[in-house]
Amino acid sequence: MKRYEALAHKMAESIASGQLRPGDRVQSVREASRSHGVSPSTVFEAYYLLEARGLIEARPRSGYFVSHAATKQAEPDASAPHADGRQVEVSELVFQVLGHAKNRTMAPLGSAFPSPTLFPLPKLALSLGKALRRLDPWRTVEDLSPGSAALRRQIGLRYLAMSCGVDTEELVITNGAMEALNLCLEAVTKPGDLVAVESPTFYAALQALERRGLRAVEVATHPRTGVDVNALASVLERHPVKACWFMPNFQNPLGSLMPDSAKQNLVELLAKHQVPLIEDDVYGELYFGSQKPKPAKAWDRDGLVMHCSSFSKTLAPGYRVGWTAAGRFTQDVARRKLMSSLAAPLPSQEGLNEYLQHGGYDRHLRQLRAKLAKQRHVALRGIAKCFPAGTRVTQPEGGYFVWVELPKSVDALELHRLALSHDISLAPGHLFSADHRYEHHVRINFGHPDDGKFEAALKTVGAIAKALV
Amino acid sequence: MKRYEALAHKMAESIASGQLRPGDRVQSVREASRSHGVSPSTVFEAYYLLEARGLIEARPRSGYFVSHAATKQAEPDASAPHADGRQVEVSELVFQVLGHAKNRTMAPLGSAFPSPTLFPLPKLALSLGKALRRLDPWRTVEDLSPGSAALRRQIGLRYLAMSCGVDTEELVITNGAMEALNLCLEAVTKPGDLVAVESPTFYAALQALERRGLRAVEVATHPRTGVDVNALASVLERHPVKACWFMPNFQNPLGSLMPDSAKQNLVELLAKHQVPLIEDDVYGELYFGSQKPKPAKAWDRDGLVMHCSSFSKTLAPGYRVGWTAAGRFTQDVARRKLMSSLAAPLPSQEGLNEYLQHGGYDRHLRQLRAKLAKQRHVALRGIAKCFPAGTRVTQPEGGYFVWVELPKSVDALELHRLALSHDISLAPGHLFSADHRYEHHVRINFGHPDDGKFEAALKTVGAIAKALV
Numbered sequence: 001m002k003r004y005e006a007l008a009h010k011m012a013e014s015i016a017s018g019q020l021r022p023g024d025r026v027q028s029v030r031e032a033s034r035s036h037g038v039s040p041s042t043v044f045e046a047y048y049l050l051e052a053r054g055l056i057e058a059r060p061r062s063g064y065f066v067s068h069a070a071t072k073q074a075e076p077d078a079s080a081p082h083a084d085g086r087q088v089e090v091s092e093l094v095f096q097v098l099g100h101a102k103n104r105t106m107a108p109l110g111s112a113f114p115s116p117t118l119f120p121l122p123k124l125a126l127s128l129g130k131a132l133r134r135l136d137p138w139r140t141v142e143d144l145s146p147g148s149a150a151l152r153r154q155i156g157l158r159y160l161a162m163s164c165g166v167d168t169e170e171l172v173i174t175n176g177a178m179e180a181l182n183l184c185l186e187a188v189t190k191p192g193d194l195v196a197v198e199s200p201t202f203y204a205a206l207q208a209l210e211r212r213g214l215r216a217v218e219v220a221t222h223p224r225t226g227v228d229v230n231a232l233a234s235v236l237e238r239h240p241v242k243a244c245w246f247m248p249n250f251q252n253p254l255g256s257l258m259p260d261s262a263k264q265n266l267v268e269l270l271a272k273h274q275v276p277l278i279e280d281d282v283y284g285e286l287y288f289g290s291q292k293p294k295p296a297k298a299w300d301r302d303g304l305v306m307h308c309s310s311f312s313k314t315l316a317p318g319y320r321v322g323w324t325a326a327g328r329f330t331q332d333v334a335r336r337k338l339m340s341s342l343a344a345p346l347p348s349q350e351g352l353n354e355y356l357q358h359g360g361y362d363r364h365l366r367q368l369r370a371k372l373a374k375q376r377h378v379a380l381r382g383i384a385k386c387f388p389a390g391t392r393v394t395q396p397e398g399g400y401f402v403w404v405e406l407p408k409s410v411d412a413l414e415l416h417r418l419a420l421s422h423d424i425s426l427a428p429g430h431l432f433s434a435d436h437r438y439e440h441h442v443r444i445n446f447g448h449p450d451d452g453k454f455e456a457a458l459k460t461v462g463a464i465a466k467a468l469v
Numbered sequence: 470m471k472r473y474e475a476l477a478h479k480m481a482e483s484i485a486s487g488q489l490r491p492g493d494r495v496q497s498v499r500e501a502s503r504s505h506g507v508s509p510s511t512v513f514e515a516y517y518l519l520e521a522r523g524l525i526e527a528r529p530r531s532g533y534f535v536s537h538a539a540t541k542q543a544e545p546d547a548s549a550p551h552a553d554g555r556q557v558e559v560s561e562l563v564f565q566v567l568g569h570a571k572n573r574t575m576a577p578l579g580s581a582f583p584s585p586t587l588f589p590l591p592k593l594a595l596s597l598g599k600a601l602r603r604l605d606p607w608r609t610v611e612d613l614s615p616g617s618a619a620l621r622r623q624i625g626l627r628y629l630a631m632s633c634g635v636d637t638e639e640l641v642i643t644n645g646a647m648e649a650l651n652l653c654l655e656a657v658t659k660p661g662d663l664v665a666v667e668s669p670t671f672y673a674a675l676q677a678l679e680r681r682g683l684r685a686v687e688v689a690t691h692p693r694t695g696v697d698v699n700a701l702a703s704v705l706e707r708h709p710v711k712a713c714w715f716m717p718n719f720q721n722p723l724g725s726l727m728p729d730s731a732k733q734n735l736v737e738l739l740a741k742h743q744v745p746l747i748e749d750d751v752y753g754e755l756y757f758g759s760q761k762p763k764p765a766k767a768w769d770r771d772g773l774v775m776h777c778s779s780f781s782k783t784l785a786p787g788y789r790v791g792w793t794a795a796g797r798f799t800q801d802v803a804r805r806k807l808m809s810s811l812a813a814p815l816p817s818q819e820g821l822n823e824y825l826q827h828g829g830y831d832r833h834l835r836q837l838r839a840k841l842a843k844q845r846h847v848a849l850r851g852i853a854k855c856f857p858a859g860t861r862v863t864q865p866e867g868g869y870f871v872w873v874e875l876p877k878s879v880d881a882l883e884l885h886r887l888a889l890s891h892d893i894s895l896a897p898g899h900l901f902s903a904d905h906r907y908e909h910h911v912r913i914n915f916g917h918p919d920d921g922k923f924e925a926a927l928k929t930v931g932a933i934a935k936a937l938v
Contacts (some may be wrong), residue, residue, distance in 0.1 A: 095804060104607060116606035125601035128816060132594035137585035138573060140787030175644050175789070179810035191660055191682075207808050213660075318609030318815030320644070335564060339676050341648035345814035346787030347597060 001290050003038055004045035009290040011046065015055055015066055026056055026064040052370060053288070054377025073384055074392045076405040076441075078228065081199035081218035081433065083235055088210040088434045094203050097416065097431060103423075107448075107457035110416070110425030112204075112252075114400050114447030116317055118371060120364050124316055127359055128351025135350060144343035146334045147173025147323070151349045154356040155323055164298040166307070166325040172334045173344045177282045177310035177322035182208055183336045184306040185243065187329045188276045189214055193242040196235055196275075198227055200403070200432035200441070202252040205245050205280070216434045217241065223394045223403065226256035229265045236273050243276045249293045250283035253403045253432055253443035255396020257293055267299040276329070277305045282322075285314045285365055287398040288373040303327030311352060314368070315361065319348040371449055372400050379446035382455050386462025388469045400447030406440045410468045415442065418464045424457045470759055472507055473514035478759035480515065484524055484535055495525055495533040521839060522757070523846025542853055543861045545874040545910075547697065550668035550687035550902065552704055557679040557903045563672050566885065566900060572892075576917075576926035579885070579894030581673075581721075583869050583916030585786055587840060589833050593785055596828055597820025604819060613812035615803045616642025616792070620818045623825040624792055633767040635776070635794040641803045642813040646751045646779035646791035651677055652805045653775040654712065656798045657745045658683055662711040665704055667696055669872070669901035669910070671721040671749070674714050685903045686710065692863045692872065695725035698734045705742045712745045718762045719752035722872045722901055722912035724865020726762055736768040745798070746774045751791075754783045754834055756867040757842040772796030780821060783837070784830065788817040840918055841869050848915035851924050855931025857938045869916030875909045879937045884911065887933045893926045 001009070014020045027035065032043045047064055050056045057067045098110065143149055152171040159166035174180040181204075189195060191213035197205050199218035209216050217239055220231035227246055235241065248258040248266070258266070270277050281295045297307035306329055310322030321344055326333040337343075355361065379402055383393050392405040406412070412428035419426050427445075429438025448454055470478070483489045496504065501512045516533055519525045526536045567579065612618055621640040628635035643649040650673075658664060660682035666674050668687035678685050686708055689700035696715055704710065717727040717735070727735070739746050750764045766776035775798055779791030790813055795802040806812075824830065848871055852862050861874040875881070881897035888895050896914075898907025917923055 091804070091808070111610070113610045116609045119606070119609075121604060121606050121609070122602075125598070125604065125816075128601065129594070129598040132597065133591075135590060135594065137588070137590050140585045140588075140590070141580070141582045175810040175814070176812075178808075182809055186680075204808070211655075211805070211808050318812070320810070320812060320814040335560070336680070339560070339647075339673070339680050340651055341644040341789070341810065343645075343787070343789060345644070345789040345817050347594075347816050347820065348814050351816065 007046040008049040022068040024066045052374040076392045078222045079199045085194045085215040085217045090206045107424045110427040127355035131350035131354040145338040148349040151353040175320045180308040180324040184278045196244040203431040226258040245278045247280045250399035263296040264299045283399040375446045382458035476515040477518040491537040493535045521843040545861045547691045548668045554663045554684040554686045559675045576893045579896040596824035600819035600823040614807040617818040620822040644789045649777040649793040656801045665713040672900040695727040714747040716749045719868035732765040733768045752868040844915045851927035
């Protein structure tokens with residue numbers, strides 16, 4: 001962490017803890033420079049960052065003040081799903097609802113992807129071109145599964161950097177995280193089995209269960225800290241759960257982040273029951289805090305955690321390169337990969353390997369995180385300003401989604417339909433649970449910084465929602 | 470077809486029909502030029518082609534003669550599998566047997582891939598680089614499934630060229646043909662269902678069935694003409710077959726080619742029973758005759774044929790771009806693609822689209838076919854010369870496999886083990902049927918032209934086999 005980031009983080013903590021309150025004047029640059037022992041330009045950079053995140057604001061000729069928008073808005077309550085296993089039938093609805101949101105003029109608040117303009121695609125293309133120019137033809141028939149050894153080494157280095165022991169031999173490269181998650185699920189379940197998911201959960205997890213004929217049991221979550229491990233313990237006591245599919249870091253749709261202690265408890269609980277965890281960690285790199293959150297995998301001693309991630313949300317959308325560190329299931333998953341689609345694309349793998357070595361991935365990630373953190377502020381400010389009274393919203397510390405709970409009278413599917421007629425997409429809450437219980441919730445994607453279009457769309461959605469109250 | 474190719478084809482037919490016999494003198498260049506009304510250089514090119522294919526040979530100062538190796542060697546008999554459905558358990562054996570064959574020094578007679586040196590990889594890399602330089606970032610989130618519209622148009626044009634009506638809208642791009650085949654299988658079967666496959670059949674088809682918990686019923690084949698449609702009719706009368714998975718063109722491992730009339734009968738029979746056909750056509754472009762064989766899909770009127778192919782064996786190994794034209798199942802397959810791995814890799818798709826438009830695919834294919842046809846001759850000559858008496862072998866008109874039936878006393882697994890110790894891989898016949906019945910058969914890959922290494926390996930395998938008789 002750079003010096004200015006450390007300073008910004010310290011001040012953000014003071015604001016979060018209430019030590020500094022909305023309207024309070026922040027130290028002047030000169031004062032802060034002196035008291036923290038850093039240069040004035042470091043203070044400027046820190047303040048700029050805090051301003052971008054909406055935590056402080058400059059008032060002309062008066063200095064910096066803690067922003068009123070920095071106060072926490074009301075969060076949704078912890079979820080309380082039915083705790084019984086049930087058939088999953090959500091796919092048809094997902095395709096119906098999301099199939100519409102395809103034209104470019106649309107404000108993509110319902111999209112699952114961040115803006116493709118956030119990624120260094122030209123630089124990646126150069127890396128790919130360079131790698132392919134020196135490609136040995138025999139590489140096309142080697143490493144089919146588990147994938148490029150060089151790329152697996154690069155990925156292994158990133159695990160090492162977060163003190164999560166993953167051997168290169170444990171990694172299997174896949175066509176994006178989606179394939180990794182599906183293969184892991186296949187490795188540890190049979191049709192008819194019961195799988196625990198978060199409530200709410202990412203609809204693609206529900207679709208994967210439905211596709212394989214699995215039943216879902218939903219586990220209570222907290223909007224800030226994710227899976228309620230006690231609730232899970234009670235589910236495990238009562239049901240023959242064959243696997244869990246969770247997102248401990250910046251859960252989709254909540255944006256929740258499980259604290260380290262909860263991750264440890266989770267892994268220990270699952271070890272006790274010998275239940276595998278399929279850990280979907282595609283947003284872990286998109287943190288707004290000072291440190292990359294560890295995956296639950298970091299506490300795994302039994303090889304039961306199958307950690308899945310990809311470059312699609314952090315660097316290279318469209319390249320279709322993901323992976324899993326699949327613990328004791330690694331060989332099984334590598335074979336299933338071979339049987340399902342043989343190998344991951346070699347040009348993409350070679351390009352990413354080259355970029356990871358020489359492209360400046362960490363610099364890109366810092367810029368990306370700063371942009372998303374700023375957009376989070378824009379989203380929370382817009383929702384606070386424009387949405388109906390009684391609206392609750394999550395305050396994610398990473399990723400690019402907020403989960404919005406509207407007044408009970410607002411039907412999210414109707415809101416979605418009306419928004420579509422204004423060329424705005426939304427992801428209605430119905431999609432995020434097997435029993436379609438989140439009827440007055442929407443997931444909003446704030447990962448599209450674009451000169452006011454996003455804010456205008458929030459304003460329109462807010463006005464429609466108010467009319468539905 | 471170029472003029473010299475037409476002439477070569479005409480002469481090849483005269484040889485195949487017995488009109489010209491081994492040892493017969495072929496017309497001199499001057500005579501042929503006059504009688505066929507073509508230039509002497511055209512005749513030279515035609516003779517060069519025939520010589521490369523082993524059909525004629527030049528004798529110093531005497532002219533050209535029909536080669537003795539051009540006579541048909543004995544073919545294996547038509548297969549006669551058990552006609553009952555059975556559980557498939559072949560995967561473990563496949564991984565055990567083929568897992569060894571990974572080092573580069575090995576003569577890859579057991580490989581499923583042609584030599585990567587046969588493909589225009591540098592030119593493809595240029596196409597890919599060019600396409601990525603002008604890539605619109607928004608393309609990374611569009612066309613996820615069914616895939617790039619531009620590439621689908623290019624593929625559609627190739628169907629048009631073989632008078633097989635496939636609309637662009639019917640195409641779904643996948644991660645290679647393997648994923649296409651798996652998704653098609655998933656679309657039309659449930660675990661426990663019965664699927665008809667050829668006997669022998671490609672082990673990956675058996676693995677796909679095993680992975681999905683399907684049972685197989687094997688259908689008799691002829692080594693030259695593939696699936697016995699009458700045998701299939703009787704299977705369909707007696708069993709509730711939910712799908713067929715066949716390779717009408719240059720079947721793996723036989724190399725057999727179903728005649729047009731048989732393809733038509735097949736499609737009509739399946740329409741009568743309303744049974745979908747999963748048509749694996751990855752070798753169709755690798756024909757040695759004068760014309761690309763049509764897929765069975767060309768006779769489909771009911772949308773029951775799901776035609777699957779890829780660029781992996783013809784142009785771009787490692788790029789992982791395949792597709793299916795899935796008839797009435799197209800939307801279902803496109804959705805399954807989205808759920809299983811979201812999208813095919815964009816860099817690969819863009820590169821192939823650019824190459825197909827400007828790269829000279831047809832010229833490359835002509836060269837590739839000529840090289841493989843020549844290698845077929847090398848293979849048949851080597852087997853005739855070095856393998857034990859009583860060996861039978863298929864005479865494929867395309868692709869890069871021959872199927873060798875050795876004397877009954879030769880155990881193919883033992884032959885495989887002994888060959889491995891000489892750094893030669895083989896694909897033992899055990900892998901190619903659910904009941905492991907092809908115990909004294911091997912599939913030999915002749916797609917690796919490489920200055921004598923292949924011939925030396927055939928000689929070694931022949932010697933080992935003779936010792937086992």
